[in-house]
Amino acid sequence: MDITQILFWFLSILAVFGALMMVTSKNPVYSVLWLIVVFFAISGHYILLNAQFLAVVNIIVYAGAIMVLFLFVIMLMNLNAETEPQKNKWLKIAGVIAGGSLMLVFIAALRHSNELIKTQVSMGGEAGLIKTLGKTLFTDYVLPFEISSVLFLSAMVGAVVIGKKGD
């Protein structure tokens, strides 16, 4: 077992353990902290795959911005054990069945994933580097990249229209 494999298993176990702890924690703030652990473990995986840019963006966007947003929401809502609403027993059962079915489908899909590997075009070890990414973004994917600006612009206009005081 070389160092890459050891790292892979370590990160995988950390990610799964963190995800389980996130779901089972009673305190929502702990859940959020475990989620951050999961994100860091996944970023580690990206680095192992030689995708540094994705790893950094994952930490900045998810572990940084979105987590802060989550924490704010949780603190504003002031959740704790007493205020937690009692969940319906049937709702829980329905959730288990729905989630279980989804898991079943995913397992069925991933069972065949080995066959897919050979159909994929390999881009070599350079695929995740910023240089490659930037080149692709401004040649092959220039239209979606530029047109997303319309999306963000409309979201900004909306934030101003909805959030402006005094009307």
Place this chain on the structure above:
Amino acid sequence: MNLILLSAIWGIVMMFSGLFLNSKSAAKTVALVGAVALLIGNIFDLSGKMIINSDFKGMLQYERFGLLFLTVLILALIIYILLSGKDVEAVGKHPFEYFALIFFVMSGAGLVALFNNLLILFIGIEIVSIPLYILTGADKRNLKGNEAALKYFLMGSFSTGILLMGIAFLYGAAGSFQVERLAMITSEDFTAFTTIGIVMVMVALAFKVSAAPFHFWTPDVYDGAPTVFTSFMATIVKAAIFIGFLNLFINAFAGKSDSWKLTVAIITALTLFIGNITAVYQQSVKRMLAYSSIAQAGFMLFAVFAVNDLSKQGLLLYAAAYCFATIGIFAVLVKMKDYTFEGFNGLAKKQPLVAFVLTVCFLSLAGIPLTAGFFAKYFVLAAAVKTGTYLWLVIFAVVMAAVSVYYYFRVIQAMYFKEGETQELELATPFKALLVLVAAVIIVLGVYPSLLLDMLIFF
């Protein structure tokens, strides 16, 4: 491409003119100029003259059907602005921004209609959706509107997540976002990846067009939103997403259509049943129209179900018939204070012309011959018959169309055969003239549907 560029640019122009023009009432005029510019740009698109003549490495495809469909949408937008522009200005303090958002939606509609790559479809659907969340909550003092906007936003974001996941699975199966690659993959036997991808994309798109069982947001959102924006959402936006739905299924998934036909058939049947039956029990005309828009989506789903040449013609005609009729009805409804069926009592005596136009619109929605709705329903059902399977679905649709006649005629009956204190309606002469024009278009399309359909071949 002209349309996508021009509408994005005109959205920005709208915002800046809000800064420099002081009078609120200028918004309608500026928007109208923009909409006409879109129409001209789109006609240049149709004849192949574009500002940027490129398909961006296969991201877009300039198919005649998509471009013609966009022309219909722009015409509907022009009529919408002419009829309801004043009411958009009355919603809140930011009329220029509302129109800017409407232009951004049109840009998204252009992407959805012309996509050749799943990324473009995704971005297009997002550009269409996000302004709608805002427009739903535009009337900030209205609690119901706020609730509707939040509900729409949360559920819409969730369905976007499902769409994205489906696209990711399809990418996993095909190794590409290109529609041609997907068509290759889906013409072979489905792998689990393909199946999950198609189902997830189908669910998300069904949510966006408010097909049952993903329709639960529709009545609340359409009822809670300001009525002018309900009119926009229920017509132009719904039609725009339908063309994306149809194009995706025709161009990418048609290869082994038997594998997913049953699912679409069940969604269609459920949509028709829930939409029509629930509409019967409504007391408010606005809410009835929300359910009727679910029911009409069921008919439009027939085009997706059939995936053949007739379904393109059917969807084109259906979108035109449905958009014009619904915009006409909503334009009058906005002016009324009482949205219940009783509010329409005795309207024919006070406003015979308006009552006549409303009658034509309702008849068209019900699919009575001599109106555009008849041929629209005929073509989508004929497309389904042509596939030769699932005849029970067609028969079921005809029965449901008969049910729809009941609740549409309740309004007509209230207008003509019931006495009542009618509410005062202040309607200007140009407004009435436009309404008559809408009725004339519906009747002309009902007599000569080939006027529109021939343009698919000649121009």
